[in-house]
Amino acid sequence: xxxxxxxxxLCLVLVLGSYSCEDAPEPPCRxxxxxxxxxxxxxxxxxxxxxxxxxxxQVEVLDVSNNNFVDFPPELQYFTRLEKLTLSxxxxxGAIPSFLSKWDKLHTLNLSDNNYMSxxxxxxxxxxxxxxxxxxxxxxxxxxxSGMSSLHFLDLSENRISNLPAGAFSEASSLDNLVLSxxxxxxxxxxxxxxxxxLDLSSCxxxxxxPRAVAGLTALxxxxxxxxxxxxxxxxxxxxxxxxxxxxxxxxxxxxxHTFSSLPHLAVLDLRGNDFRDVFPTSVFASNPFLRExxxxxxxxxxxxxxxxxxxTYEYLTREPPKVADQRSLVCYSPFNVSQLSWQEAYIQxxxxxxxxxxxxxxxxMIGVIIxxxxxxxxxxxxxxxxxxxxxxxxxxxxxxxxxxSERVESVxxxxxxxxxxxxxxxxxxxxxxLNASFHSLPDFxxxxxxxxxxxxxxxxxxxxxxxxxxxxxxxxxxTVQISIE
Ligand SMILES: *[C@@H]1O[C@H](CO)[C@@H](O)[C@H](O)[C@H]1NC(C)=O
Ligand SMILES: *[C@@H]1O[C@H](CO)[C@@H](O)[C@H](O)[C@H]1NC(C)=O
Ligand SMILES: *[C@@H]1O[C@H](CO)[C@@H](O)[C@H](O)[C@H]1NC(C)=O
Numbered sequence: 001x002x003x004x005x006x007x008x009x010l011c012l013v014l015v016l017g018s019y020s021c022e023d024a025p026e027p028p029c030r031x032x033x034x035x036x037x038x039x040x041x042x043x044x045x046x047x048x049x050x051x052x053x054x055x056x057x058q059v060e061v062l063d064v065s066n067n068n069f070v071d072f073p074p075e076l077q078y079f080t081r082l083e084k085l086t087l088s089x090x091x092x093x094g095a096i097p098s099f100l101s102k103w104d105k106l107h108t109l110n111l112s113d114n115n116y117m118s119x120x121x122x123x124x125x126x127x128x129x130x131x132x133x134x135x136x137x138x139x140x141x142x143x144x145x146s147g148m149s150s151l152h153f154l155d156l157s158e159n160r161i162s163n164l165p166a167g168a169f170s171e172a173s174s175l176d177n178l179v180l181s182x183x184x185x186x187x188x189x190x191x192x193x194x195x196x197x198x199l200d201l202s203s204c205x206x207x208x209x210x211p212r213a214v215a216g217l218t219a220l221x222x223x224x225x226x227x228x229x230x231x232x233x234x235x236x237x238x239x240x241x242x243x244x245x246x247x248x249x250x251x252x253x254x255x256x257x258h259t260f261s262s263l264p265h266l267a268v269l270d271l272r273g274n275d276f277r278d279v280f281p282t283s284v285f286a287s288n289p290f291l292r293e294x295x296x297x298x299x300x301x302x303x304x305x306x307x308x309x310x311x312x313t314y315e316y317l318t319r320e321p322p323k324v325a326d327q328r329s330l331v332c333y334s335p336f337n338v339s340q341l342s343w344q345e346a347y348i349q350x351x352x353x354x355x356x357x358x359x360x361x362x363x364x365x366m367i368g369v370i371i372x373x374x375x376x377x378x379x380x381x382x383x384x385x386x387x388x389x390x391x392x393x394x395x396x397x398x399x400x401x402x403x404x405x406s407e408r409v410e411s412v413x414x415x416x417x418x419x420x421x422x423x424x425x426x427x428x429x430x431x432x433x434x435l436n437a438s439f440h441s442l443p444d445f446x447x448x449x450x451x452x453x454x455x456x457x458x459x460x461x462x463x464x465x466x467x468x469x470x471x472x473x474x475x476x477x478x479x480t481v482q483i484s485i486e
Contacts, residue, residue: 048069118139172193199223272329303334
């Protein structure tokens with residue numbers, strides 16, 4: 001290139017040779033100006049120390065992910081305006097430096113994918129999001145999150161946690177979303193929180209769940225227990241608030257009438273990829289009036305026995321609005337003579353083979369209906385076309401056209417027998433001409449009340465009084481009526 005970068009020129013001019021520009025290299029980080037601050041991206045640079053030349057006190061967002069830091073770089077203490085700091089993908093393991101608690105604007109700290117083995121230090125109260133996923137944490141101090149009253153989101157997934165101290169989150173009074181997936185719990189940790197709404201315990205090798213496992217979570221809306229090794233959910237598993245329960249990809253084979261009976265707000269239930277064979281009766285959901293979505297794919301339903309459950313549960317799950325979106329999940333897997341039939345078809349074919357509810361007669365009936373509709377509409381169209389061809393098109397703005405128009409109106413009017421005592425029937429109303437004009441251009445059918453001067457008042461328009469010349473007779477009024485004929 002023939003020209004140096006403009007910043008080089010500026011640099012040369014300003015520095016006036018006191019030292020060479022090569023002594024102050026531009027930091028290799030990408031910078032974007034924010035509203036009154038800077039977004040600095042120093043990720044993926046193999047750094048072991050912070051590059052020089054950054055405007056520390058301007059930086060609001062700093063990304064130093066995927067570098068080689070083994071400790072918090074000491075230069076970080078000068079970034080006093082920091083709102084979001086990403087240090088994921090480094091090798092941090094040491095103590096959290098004390099300057100972090102001086103940052104009162106920091107709302108997001110990402111320490112994912114580092115080497116932390118324990119967590120003990122509560123961070124500044126302004127923090128809203130803390131990502132500690134993909135570390136090697138196995139111990140969490142009882143006070144680790146105390147005083148973090150703004151913390152909303154905490155990700156502790158992919159660590160080695162097998163146990164959590166009971167009071168760990170009781171002082172994180174805004175904690176809303178807690179991700180504990182891919183840890184080593186053998187039971188649902190006994191935690192209490194009155195703010196937590198979403199708890200993710202997927203892929204934790206859970207073998208059992210106790211009925212009171214989430215009783216201490218008094219605001220819980222969504223619980224993810226997917227991809228564990230649960231063989232059943234205990235009877236009376238209870239939560240007064242839970243709306244969404246994910247039990248997919250476990251080994252559950254059976255539900256009782258008490259499995260969901262203590263979940264009165266259950267709305268979405270995921271049972272995909274379990275070991276269900278027997279179609280459960282609808283009494284399983286008798287206490288779940290708000291249930292609106294069930295996912296059942298990936299189970300090998302047995303229609304053996306052909307009991308009435310097949311039919312009734314099928315109806316319950318599929319009638320409008322359907323609770324099961326994917327109806328392929330309601331198909332028999334065994335016995336072989338009904339495999340690939342829906343539960344409903346399997347039941348009917350076994351017990352009522354003569355009743356015309358099978359696919360063939362349904363299809364025949366549908367085809368019959370469609371042919372009927374097509375034929376009727378064709379005949380109607382033909383008749384209408386015939387009618388139209390008899391009438392030459394009315395040309396507007398000429399006298400002949402107008403008279404023809406009035407003849408048409410007369411003929412329409414003739415077809416409607418006048419019954420003064422009754423309103424027109426629906427069919428009569430359909431035959432009546434459609435009016436295309438305002439009320440004022442209609443002939444006044446109601447009695448006229450003599451009014452002062454040249455005004456008149458029409459009862460049909462209520463109290464609206466319109467000044468209108470009275471001149472001209474009825475016929476001149478009638479001519480302004482426009483009637484659209486189709
Ligand atoms: C958070 O930072 C503010 C401002 O520096 C400070 O006053 C407060 O004590 C800190 N809070 C915690 C929990 O360290
Ligand atoms: C933290 O960083 C990792 C890797 O860059 C990313 O996948 C994750 O979404 C980040 N977490 C948050 C809370 O932003
Ligand atoms: C399928 O086989 C079972 C016995 O395994 C039998 O009871 C049932 O009637 C058969 N159903 C149909 C539709 O043939």
